Amino acid sequence: MEKALRSFLLTLLLLYHYVMPTSAMIIRTNVSTDQLTLLSLKSQISSYPFHYLDESWFLNISDCHWVGVTCDYRHQRVKSLNLSNMTLTGKIPRDFGNLTFLVSLDLRRSNFHGNLPQEMG
Ligand SMILES: *[C@@H]1O[C@H](CO)[C@@H](O)[C@H](O)[C@H]1NC(C)=O
Ligand SMILES: *[C@@H]1O[C@H](CO)[C@@H](O)[C@H](O)[C@H]1NC(C)=O
Ligand SMILES: *[C@@H]1O[C@H](CO)[C@@H](O)[C@H](O)[C@H]1NC(C)=O
Ligand SMILES: *[C@@H]1O[C@H](CO)[C@@H](O)[C@H](O)[C@H]1NC(C)=O
Ligand SMILES: *[C@@H]1O[C@H](CO)[C@@H](O)[C@H](O)[C@H]1NC(C)=O
Numbered sequence: 001m002e003k004a005l006r007s008f009l010l011t012l013l014l015l016y017h018y019v020m021p022t023s024a025m026i027i028r029t030n031v032s033t034d035q036l037t038l039l040s041l042k043s044q045i046s047s048y049p050f051h052y053l054d055e056s057w058f059l060n061i062s063d064c065h066w067v068g069v070t071c072d073y074r075h076q077r078v079k080s081l082n083l084s085n086m087t088l089t090g091k092i093p094r095d096f097g098n099l100t101f102l103v104s105l106d107l108r109r110s111n112f113h114g115n116l117p118q119e120m121g
Contacts (some may be wrong), residue, residue: 002099004064009095009120015100016022017052019051020056025085031059032063032076032077033098034063034077034078034098034099034101035059035063036095036098037093037095037096037099038057038058038066038069038078038081038096038099038103039057039061040093040095040096041090041092041093042057042121043093044090044091044092044093044114045088045089045090045091046089046090046091047088047090048086048087048088048090049087050091051113052067052086053066053067053068053086054067055067062076063078064076064078068081068082068083068086069081070082070104072101075101077099077100077101078099078101079101079102079103079104080102080103080104080106081099081102081104081105081106081108082104083106083107083110084107084108084109085108085109086109086110087109087110087111088107088110088111088112088114089110089111089112090110090111090112091112092113092115093114094117095116096116096117096120097118097120102120105120108117
């Protein structure tokens, strides 16, 4: 009995030391740079009457499943962003150029100001 308890406690200790930090790390490093860039865009939006983004643009959902976002299948990076017909008003953040896989951007019917980063042309 005592032996069983001891090995149980040892297992707990091992779990605590080796497994917990690893899973905590996975959760933290899971947030992609594309997610941060898109959230920085979201934070610059001053008006979005239909709250489209509030349905999916959260860190606990992969950005490849966010409304308006399409990912490059192989790299799981944002390939196109289509925020047309959402009547958003806001500002393009300076970090927008961090979406290095972006090849298509559709902001029709939205009212964004600010410059697209030079590298996007
Ligand atoms: C964009 O990239 C720059 C340079 O690598 C970095 O300092 C910055 O934190 C990034 N911004 C976002 C929103 O990830
Ligand atoms: C994700 O987070 C948001 C805001 O914190 C919450 O409302 C939503 O229920 C969460 N979704 C999932 C799938 O956990
Ligand atoms: C985090 O990674 C796990 C495992 O790879 C994946 O299932 C999950 O969708 C990811 N979460 C986000 C927010 O990307
Ligand atoms: C963006 O979405 C709208 C509405 O769904 C669609 O009409 C338009 O063709 C899309 N734009 C691009 C560049 O795919
Ligand atoms: C975009 O919105 C306009 C006006 O509400 C509508 O006429 C048009 O059909 C919409 N386009 C798409 C592709 O949803």
